[in-house]
Amino acid sequence: MLAVAGVACIADTVMVLCIGSGLNTGTLLPGVLGVMLCVWALALFRGWPIAVEGYWRRARHMIFIGAALFTVSFVIVQAFIWTATLRSSGEDEDWLLVLGAGLRGGAPSQMLRLRMDTALDYLHAHPQCRVIVTGGRGFGETRTEAEAMVEYLEKGGVNRPRIFTEDKATSTMENLRLSKVILQHEGGPPPWKAAVVSSDFHLLRVRMLAERAGLELQPLPAPTPWYLLPNACLREYFAVIKSSVLDRG
Numbered sequence: 001m002l003a004v005a006g007v008a009c010i011a012d013t014v015m016v017l018c019i020g021s022g023l024n025t026g027t028l029l030p031g032v033l034g035v036m037l038c039v040w041a042l043a044l045f046r047g048w049p050i051a052v053e054g055y056w057r058r059a060r061h062m063i064f065i066g067a068a069l070f071t072v073s074f075v076i077v078q079a080f081i082w083t084a085t086l087r088s089s090g091e092d093e094d095w096l097l098v099l100g101a102g103l104r105g106g107a108p109s110q111m112l113r114l115r116m117d118t119a120l121d122y123l124h125a126h127p128q129c130r131v132i133v134t135g136g137r138g139f140g141e142t143r144t145e146a147e148a149m150v151e152y153l154e155k156g157g158v159n160r161p162r163i164f165t166e167d168k169a170t171s172t173m174e175n176l177r178l179s180k181v182i183l184q185h186e187g188g189p190p191p192w193k194a195a196v197v198s199s200d201f202h203l204l205r206v207r208m209l210a211e212r213a214g215l216e217l218q219p220l221p222a223p224t225p226w227y228l229l230p231n232a233c234l235r236e237y238f239a240v241i242k243s244s245v246l247d248r249g
Contacts, residue, residue: 009034100135
């Protein structure tokens with residue numbers, strides 16, 4: 001059973017890498033866990049001392065307790081993450097922020113396309129709304145995310161004068177802080193009526209960081225493909241913890 005679970009975890013990492021989801025904690029950790037499970041199954045099968053002898057009992061207990069604590073904390077964080085997606089924006093906002101989600105070379109990733117499609121639906125339904133696309137150029141990308149997002153919106157029928165670009169950000173906090181600069185120059189005095197588009201699993205962290213950046217943003221969730229959801233949730237678990245401690249503006 002352990003070996004089957006391990007092989008499944010390794011297969012998950014290989015599958016996600018093959019479809020071009022990129023290297024991150026959520027992608028690699030299942031594979032690492034899978035290797036560990038396979039090694040542990042082999043240890044039990046071969047009767048290695050670490051797996052069967054009493055001398056190692058305390059170490060095994062510590063591993064099991066650590067796994068249990070991780071599981072409980074993961075469930076709690078996921079509850080907060082998905083609760084944050086329940087309150088979507090239905091009002092007539094003046095501004096829409098769209099956060100980048102990576103490119104494959106110069107083309108939007110699948111996750112970014114889903115964010116852009118969500119933004120297009122909103123912008124067509126609210127023709128008075130202006131939009132800020134935000135994202136710099138990451139590793140392996142041939143242009144900035146913002147540039148690719150402008151092209152996507154224009155092909156989707158959004159007039160260029162409605163689109164404002166922020167093409168320097170490399171993190172969620174930078175996305176928000178640099179977008180705030182645009183709002184300060186183009187949106188008049190605060191408060192601004194604004195919504196933010198990001199993937200559903202990402203909105204808890206977006207709202208937390210937006211508050212630190214001095215922005216009040218209504219959430220507008222974009223869907224996540226089901227086959228990427230486990231990896232996205234795992235990655236976001238660690239990202240929420242990291243942002244809670246480090247991302248202070």
